[in-house]
Amino acid sequence: MSPAGVASPGAAGVVISLRGLTKRYADLTAVDGISFEVRRGEIFGILGPNGAGKTTTLEMIEGLSRPDDGEVIVDDLPVWPDPTRVKARIGVQLQATALFDFLRLHEIIRLFGSCYGVRRSTADIDALLDRVGLLEKRGSFAAQLSGGQAQRLSIALALVNDPVVTFLDEPTTGLDPRARRALWDVIRAINEAGTTVVLTTHYMEEAERLCERVAVMDHGHVMALDTPRALVHGLGADAHITFTLSAPVPVSDLCELDGVSTCAAHEAEGYSLVADDAQRAVVSLLGLAAQRELEVKNLDVQGANLEDVFLQMTGRKLAEEEEEDEGGEKVEKPRRRAFLFGRGGR
Amino acid sequence: MRAFFDFLKAFTVMFARNRQAMFWTFFFPVLLMGLLGVVFGRGFGGDFNVAIVKLDDGMVANVMVQAFKNADGVHVTRPATEAEALQQLADGTVQGVLVLPPDLQRDFAEGDGTTQLPFHYDNSDMATAGQVLGVTQQIVESVGNDIAKVQPKLGIQPVGMKAQGFNYLDFLVPGIVALSIMQTAIFGVAGTIVTYKEKGVLRRLRATPLPMSSFMGANVLMRVVTSLIQTAIVLGVGILLFHVQISGSLLVIAAVAIIGSGTFVSLGFTIAAVSKNVEVAQALMNVVQTPMMFLSGIFFPMTNAPAWIQPIVKILPLTYLANALRAVILDGVGLWAVRWDLLILLACTGVFVLVAWRSFRWE
Numbered sequence: 001m002s003p004a005g006v007a008s009p010g011a012a013g014v015v016i017s018l019r020g021l022t023k024r025y026a027d028l029t030a031v032d033g034i035s036f037e038v039r040r041g042e043i044f045g046i047l048g049p050n051g052a053g054k055t056t057t058l059e060m061i062e063g064l065s066r067p068d069d070g071e072v073i074v075d076d077l078p079v080w081p082d083p084t085r086v087k088a089r090i091g092v093q094l095q096a097t098a099l100f101d102f103l104r105l106h107e108i109i110r111l112f113g114s115c116y117g118v119r120r121s122t123a124d125i126d127a128l129l130d131r132v133g134l135l136e137k138r139g140s141f142a143a144q145l146s147g148g149q150a151q152r153l154s155i156a157l158a159l160v161n162d163p164v165v166t167f168l169d170e171p172t173t174g175l176d177p178r179a180r181r182a183l184w185d186v187i188r189a190i191n192e193a194g195t196t197v198v199l200t201t202h203y204m205e206e207a208e209r210l211c212e213r214v215a216v217m218d219h220g221h222v223m224a225l226d227t228p229r230a231l232v233h234g235l236g237a238d239a240h241i242t243f244t245l246s247a248p249v250p251v252s253d254l255c256e257l258d259g260v261s262t263c264a265a266h267e268a269e270g271y272s273l274v275a276d277d278a279q280r281a282v283v284s285l286l287g288l289a290a291q292r293e294l295e296v297k298n299l300d301v302q303g304a305n306l307e308d309v310f311l312q313m314t315g316r317k318l319a320e321e322e323e324e325d326e327g328g329e330k331v332e333k334p335r336r337r338a339f340l341f342g343r344g345g346r
Numbered sequence: 347m348r349a350f351f352d353f354l355k356a357f358t359v360m361f362a363r364n365r366q367a368m369f370w371t372f373f374f375p376v377l378l379m380g381l382l383g384v385v386f387g388r389g390f391g392g393d394f395n396v397a398i399v400k401l402d403d404g405m406v407a408n409v410m411v412q413a414f415k416n417a418d419g420v421h422v423t424r425p426a427t428e429a430e431a432l433q434q435l436a437d438g439t440v441q442g443v444l445v446l447p448p449d450l451q452r453d454f455a456e457g458d459g460t461t462q463l464p465f466h467y468d469n470s471d472m473a474t475a476g477q478v479l480g481v482t483q484q485i486v487e488s489v490g491n492d493i494a495k496v497q498p499k500l501g502i503q504p505v506g507m508k509a510q511g512f513n514y515l516d517f518l519v520p521g522i523v524a525l526s527i528m529q530t531a532i533f534g535v536a537g538t539i540v541t542y543k544e545k546g547v548l549r550r551l552r553a554t555p556l557p558m559s560s561f562m563g564a565n566v567l568m569r570v571v572t573s574l575i576q577t578a579i580v581l582g583v584g585i586l587l588f589h590v591q592i593s594g595s596l597l598v599i600a601a602v603a604i605i606g607s608g609t610f611v612s613l614g615f616t617i618a619a620v621s622k623n624v625e626v627a628q629a630l631m632n633v634v635q636t637p638m639m640f641l642s643g644i645f646f647p648m649t650n651a652p653a654w655i656q657p658i659v660k661i662l663p664l665t666y667l668a669n670a671l672r673a674v675i676l677d678g679v680g681l682w683a684v685r686w687d688l689l690i691l692l693a694c695t696g697v698f699v700l701v702a703w704r705s706f707r708w709e
Binding site for chain 1: 349352359545553
């Protein structure tokens with residue numbers, strides 16, 4: 001039974017419901033009274049920069065962190081005060097979880113199964129490993145996995161109890177683009193098999209491509225919540241236009257162009273425009289260039305995306321570290337020193 | 347409950363696959379005991395020292411002293427009085443004291459039977475004592491036979507005593523057992539839990555419905571069982587290689603080992619509770635273990651240490667575990683005889699558990 005006031009239209013289709021959820025730490029309010037619902041069967045994204053409160057929000061839903069105010073209902077059960085029953089129904093993948101050394105993959109999965117009181121057969125375990133593409137690694141130790149493989153193991157563990165909903169906290173952070181795309185396929189397959197997926201990310205592209213609906217978070221607030229398409233559409237911006245000119249022109253001239261909403265000048269005769277109508281903006285830009293006998297170079301027209309949504313709402317960029325992740329190997333923390341007597345950590 | 351056994355099995359598997367841990371747990375204590383035993387242990391099958399107290403100046407006494415001086419593997423000292431000689435025996439400088447009484451010559455010449463010479467020896471180590479007695483008896487009897495040509499004219503009357511100059515290996519072996527119990531418990535518990543905390547394993551486990559007591563309980567039980575195996579190995583090697591005499595009941599020894607293991611497991615939890623990361627835990631483990639290793643009378647007795655160290659010795663829990671283990675292993679006493687040591691260990695356990703409980707953070 002849901003407590004009164006939480007049920008909303010179409011509650012049967014709602015798997016998670018947050019109402020006024022708040023978490024305060026000594027000097028800041030990490031999550032500030034947020035409310036939203038996740039529908040059964042969807043891939044729901046929480047998009048925001050580091051420190052937006054995404055992880056704290058997940059932790060309160062997962063029963064790891066007690067909210068200071070507000071309530072969370074998961075699968076018709078209030079998470080708090082005793083989250084044990086909800087924990088049994090959800091799958092969780094946490095940021096940067098390392099696992100037991102000296103246990104093989106199939107042993108780790110069996111062990112986590114018993115944490116949920118689930119007894120899995122070898123065939124079952126292999127099927128689960130196969131779902132995340134790790135079947136041929138079943139006998140390896142977790143330490144021998146690459147970053148992407150480790151994340152996939154982590155996702156397998158989030159499925160070990162056949163959860164109603166599974167939570168993935170920045171599942172692709174630190175992965176190279178290829179591993180990231182491979183992981184998206186895994187997540188889509190999980191969702192298609194019937195599990196609701198809630199994921200956090202600070203990658204705009206990930207939210208756009210993977211999620212049916214996205215909550216944009218910043219400073220502990222939900223700034224917007226809709227499908228990626230509707231969010232972008234709501235911007236009133238159609239496209240980004242960037243180019244350089246053979247000679248400088250006053251920025252104000254560019255702003256007055258037909259179809260342009262905002263404009264900016266950069267160094268070396270570089271300019272950028274946000275167009276509410278891309279076609280008219282490009283035509284008028286080329287007209288201006290012809291009229292003043294200027295050459296337009298490096299012309300680039302890009303459809304607006306969630307990055308622009310975020311930029312418009314907060315005046316800040318979403319992910320500063322996106323560039324350094326691109327093409328890079330997995331970002332790995334340096335391994336800790338062994339213990340003095342070499343016994344630690346086992 | 348099933349999860350408890352699954353974790354117990356998992357911890358055991360992880361431990362068995364960890365060669366470093368196996369080395370430090372099972373091989374290192376034996377190695378340490380062996381090295382210390384060889385360097386500091388009193389050799390047996392080797393030479394020994396005899397103090398001869400000559401209170402008679404007759405021919406028999408003089409021949410006797412000469413015979414001992416000529417014997418291979420025997421070194422003779424000549425203290426002036428019996429008291430002085432017994433002090434040397436007590437100190438461990440000599441292994442036997444032979445007294446040649448004032449009327450030896452007369453008894454030898456006029457007595458009918460065998461003249462028994464008092465012989466004091468250190469019986470704290472049976473292997474050495476047996477050898478000292480055997481050699482002494484042989485020399486004394488042969489002197490008697492040589493002079494009298496009638497058998498048997500001279501014998502010894504053995505008087506055993508416990509030397510305070512201890513037999514080092516008898517002292518060392520229970521100490522090594524105590525040290526191993528401490529290290530296994532502290533490293534095993536603090537090391538693993540802080541690593542799991544830092545790696546996020548604890549957080550991940552907390553996201554499951556598993557009660558954390560199953561996880562922690564399995565870890566504790568595995569360490570306690572490891573300690574018992576360790577104790578058995580160290581004692582076994584002590585008996586086989588160093589002829590240490592175990593007089594205590596194995597059940598009593600195991601009970602003391604379990605109580606001690608419990609104390610240090612809870613100390614390990616306290617360290618895990620207050621440590622933010624592996625580096626801090628490592629530092630704390632060293633801070634806690636090093637004084638205990640050297641000031642709890644593990645390698646050497648602390649009775650002769652300076653007075654100002656004594657209060658430190660008295661507050662170290664390992665002191666009481668080592669004392670209790672020595673008493674039950676060497677003297678064969680029961681649990682009641684070491685009740686104060688055990689009570690102190692249990693009290694420490696209580697304090698450590700309380701501190702760990704109050705200060706534990708999962709992340």
